[in-house]
Amino acid sequence: MQFVRMVQFTRLVKINGRLREFNFRKLKSPNEEIFSVNVVNDRGDRILFNMKKEGSSWKVVGERLPDWITSGETELGQSIEDELQYW
Numbered sequence: 001m002q003f004v005r006m007v008q009f010t011r012l013v014k015i016n017g018r019l020r021e022f023n024f025r026k027l028k029s030p031n032e033e034i035f036s037v038n039v040v041n042d043r044g045d046r047i048l049f050n051m052k053k054e055g056s057s058w059k060v061v062g063e064r065l066p067d068w069i070t071s072g073e074t075e076l077g078q079s080i081e082d083e084l085q086y087w
Contacts, residue, residue: 007087011079015072024051024080034061035080041066051076 007026012019020039027034033053038046049062049069058077060070069076 005087007083009083011083013072013075013079015075016068018068022076022079024083037076039069051080 005026006028008024010021010023013022014020022037022039025036027036027050035051035058036048037051038048040046047065047069049060049065051058051073052061053059058073058080060073060076062069
């Protein structure tokens, strides 16, 4: 049985000039690195999507996501990398 560490954290990330709270949770997948991410939009609706590591960068995975999420892919990926340094 392989041990997979549970990683869960919250970060404030500024995307398109607006500070938003993103919640990250690492999914148990020994073969690939995937984080489940959720954030609240301007109307208070929760948006769920995944981020998957491809090579050395993180990519947003999800359908019909707002442009401000896809445009902030670099900032979100950097938030994950910053947190993983402590684990």
